[in-house]
Amino acid sequence: MATKKAPxxxxxxxxxxxxxxxxxxxxxxxxxxxxxxxTQGWAPSPLEGVVAHASVPFTKKRRAKLSxxxxxxxxxxxxxxxxxxxxxxxxxxxxHSAFSWLTGIGADDAVPDxxxxxxxxxxxxGHEALLFIHPRSSRQEDEFFRNARHGEFWVGRRMTKEETxxxxxxxxxxxxxxxxxxxxxxxxxxVRGEDKAVDSIVKTTKIQDKEFVTHLSEMxxxxxxxxxxxxxxxxxxxxxGFDDMVKVFPEAIRxxxxxxxxxxxxxxxxxxxxxxIGYPSIIASGSHACILHWIRNxxxxxxxxxxLIDAGAETDAFYTADITRTLPINGxxxxxxxxxxxxxxxxxxxxxxxxxxGADFGDFHxxxxxxxxxxxxxxxxxxxxPEESLRPDRGLHRxxxxxxxxxxxxIDVHDCAQARRENYTLAKLEPGMILTVEPGIYIHPxxxxxxxxxxxxxxxxxxxxxxxxxxxxxxxxxxxxxxxAVEKWVKKLAR
Ligand code: GLY
Ligand code: MN
Ligand code: MN
Numbered sequence: 001m002a003t004k005k006a007p008x009x010x011x012x013x014x015x016x017x018x019x020x021x022x023x024x025x026x027x028x029x030x031x032x033x034x035x036x037x038x039t040q041g042w043a044p045s046p047l048e049g050v051v052a053h054a055s056v057p058f059t060k061k062r063r064a065k066l067s068x069x070x071x072x073x074x075x076x077x078x079x080x081x082x083x084x085x086x087x088x089x090x091x092x093x094x095x096h097s098a099f100s101w102l103t104g105i106g107a108d109d110a111v112p113d114x115x116x117x118x119x120x121x122x123x124x125x126g127h128e129a130l131l132f133i134h135p136r137s138s139r140q141e142d143e144f145f146r147n148a149r150h151g152e153f154w155v156g157r158r159m160t161k162e163e164t165x166x167x168x169x170x171x172x173x174x175x176x177x178x179x180x181x182x183x184x185x186x187x188x189x190x191v192r193g194e195d196k197a198v199d200s201i202v203k204t205t206k207i208q209d210k211e212f213v214t215h216l217s218e219m220x221x222x223x224x225x226x227x228x229x230x231x232x233x234x235x236x237x238x239x240x241g242f243d244d245m246v247k248v249f250p251e252a253i254r255x256x257x258x259x260x261x262x263x264x265x266x267x268x269x270x271x272x273x274x275x276x277i278g279y280p281s282i283i284a285s286g287s288h289a290c291i292l293h294w295i296r297n298x299x300x301x302x303x304x305x306x307x308l309i310d311a312g313a314e315t316d317a318f319y320t321a322d323i324t325r326t327l328p329i330n331g332x333x334x335x336x337x338x339x340x341x342x343x344x345x346x347x348x349x350x351x352x353x354x355x356x357x358g359a360d361f362g363d364f365h366x367x368x369x370x371x372x373x374x375x376x377x378x379x380x381x382x383x384x385x386p387e388e389s390l391r392p393d394r395g396l397h398r399x400x401x402x403x404x405x406x407x408x409x410x411i412d413v414h415d416c417a418q419a420r421r422e423n424y425t426l427a428k429l430e431p432g433m434i435l436t437v438e439p440g441i442y443i444h445p446x447x448x449x450x451x452x453x454x455x456x457x458x459x460x461x462x463x464x465x466x467x468x469x470x471x472x473x474x475x476x477x478x479x480x481x482x483x484x485a486v487e488k489w490v491k492k493l494a495r
Contacts, residue, residue: 024088024148035142042139047162055104055317056169058226062219063102067118067127069215074188075118075127076202077102077216078195082112082149090149092276096194097318097411098216103131104168106317107275111158112150115178115198116170120187131170132178136160191216217418220410222432227410228466230319231434234274235464235475237313238321241269242479245283245309249301249329249494258301259283262309270313278320279413282310289326289458290442292403303330306337308458318411322436323476324462331490333483336453339379340441341483347371347439348461348481351405355437355465355472359429365405368439373397376441381450400443406436409464429467434475438462 030038066075079095095110103116111133118127136159137144137152145153152158161172173181182201189212190202223231244265252258263283270277284294285301289308301307307329312321326341328334333341351368373386376397382389389396408415408424415434416424429435440460443450463476480489 027146027148030146038142038145039140047160047166050159050163050166052169053104053167055226058224059102059104060169061224063118063127063129065219066102066216070118070127070189070212071125072120072187074120074185075212076182076188076190076198077116077118078191078198079105079110079112079114079116080194081196088148094276094318096191097220098191098213100318101216101220101411102129103170104317106315108316109159109164109167113175113195113197115175115195117181129170131164131168131172132175132181133161133164133172134158134175135164135172214418214420217416218420218423221408221416221419221423222430223410223434223466224432227319228432228434230315230317231321231410231464231466232475234278234313234315234319234321235323237269237273237315238311238323239476239479240273241266241311241313242309242323242325243493244269245311246327246490246493249490252301253303253329256300257298259285259288259297259299259307262301262307263297266309266311266313270311274313275316275318276314278312278314278322282308282324284308284310284458285329287445287456287458289460290444290456292442301329304334305329306333306341306457306459308460310460310462312413320409320411320413321464321476322409322413322438322462323464323479324438324440324460325479325481325486326459326461327486327490329490329494331487331494333487337457337459338483340443340454340457340459343371343375344439344441344459344461345481345483346375347405348437348463351437351439352463352465352472352474355429355435355467357429357431357467357469357471361425361427361429361435363429364435364437368405368437369397369401372401372439372441376400379450379454381454383449399447399449400441401439402442403438403440405439406465409434409436431467431469433467435465435467436462437465 077099079099082090082093085091093112099116100106115132117130119130120127143151145151148154164172188202188204190204190209191213192209245262248261248265252261255261263281266281280295282294283297285299285307286305288294288299306326308326310324314320347368350371351364354364354367373389376382377386382397384396388394442458443454445456447455463474466473466475480486
């Protein structure tokens with residue numbers, strides 16, 4: 001049966017075609033008729049279903065706190081530009097952490113080149129928050145179907161100004177008005193190096209900008225409830241991702257690049273349930289575990305070896321877990337593997353026990369190192385006594401544990417990294433901080449200080465710890481840690 005065709009709409013050929021921004025050499029130039037045709041016949045899409053984002057009450061408080069610290073200054077916090085991967089292909093966009101933290105805008109709505117400005121109120125204290133964005137493409141210009149970097153037909157729909165205001169509780173302006181807005185103001189502080197246009201317009205002192213970034217980093221040392229909830233989400237996704245990885249061990253053993261099989265399983269979980277991985281996964285089989293940042297992940301996975309897996313899923317709000325487990329691929333630790341594993345677990349437990357309010361940030365590292373030095377001496381490999389090795393001017397045990405025992409964690413995997421030492425590594429722990437405890441022992445295959453049967457063994461156990469009023473909560477304790485639980489886990493899932 002012939003179907004009845006809808007009558008074609010008439011084209012108004014008097015409408016002028018538009019210019020040609022954002023096209024590439026291999027794009028096929030449209031005809032004038034095509035351009036004109038594209039401006040017509042689009043149904044209106046009304047503002048519907050936009051509700052306030054859960055972060056709104058929190059971001060308001062964060063901005064109010066920042067405002068108090070910088071009276072009379074204009075504060076400029078860009079989301080950042082797209083970053084080129086090669087030629088005209090970009091990396092997936094990930095907004096700058098300070099921008100996301102102050103706006104609540106995460107993966108679902110982050111638009112490259114957006115800029116948050118806290119503008120001092122005239123004649124009053126405080127600031128008005130202004131968010132400059134590329135709002136939704138207009139159908140009266142050609143961007144929506146010709147601009148491969150920003151156009152709606154290429155990268156999807158952006159929110160309108162009104163939608164953004166409703167969702168994030170902030171005044172929104174068009175990005176085209178930003179250059180004029182930015183000119184001429186005297187007291188301005190900028191997060192530099194994120195947005196080329198902003199950097200070229202705003203002239204400031206580098207030292208003041210650096211202090212501003214330091215302040216923003218330090219503001220995130222203590223997490224609010226929204227952030228704690230996001231961290232719990234990230235850790236729950238990561239826990240499921242670890243299960244996924246263990247399940248593919250048999251397939252990994254069969255593949256010449258078994259580490260990649262495992263990496264892919266985690267990536268899939270992180271993308272399906274979250275935004276992404278929070279940092280490149282480390283999937284280190286056998287002696288690859290001794291390479292601290294082994295992210296090539298192209299090695300074989302062999303029965304009888306251990307595999308060190310350091311992976312974290314990032315939520316849509318950009319919060320990331322950072323968790324390491326070391327597992328026997330065949331579900332059973334050898335005597336030597338077990339001995340090293342037990343030392344690392346003891347160091348981890350000692351480290352976690354030292355995490356409490358009022359403790360020095362350095363205390364958990366010291367507690368873990370005491371275990372490592374003592375047990376490596378018992379193994380007969382430390383050429384001096386553990387007491388002597390633990391002196392800051394000696395530290396020989398660090399041959400097998402060269403990294404620090406942990407770091408702040410949150411919207412960045414190495415969170416608050418611009419904070420001053422006196423407020424971070426030299427400060428006291430406080431409730432609401434989230435940090436990793438991640439001791440390890442790495443015995444390189446060519447380490448002649450260690451008996452041959454231990455060479456090539458690398459173990460790390462990394463957990464994400466919330467400092468509470470009374471002590472701490474190990475947020476990642478649900479992922480097996482004891483050797484018995486780890487063996488059971490592998491035997492159950494890797495079949
Ligand atoms: N995955 C990076 C770290 O543990 O710090
Ligand atoms: Mn890690
Ligand atoms: Mn870590």
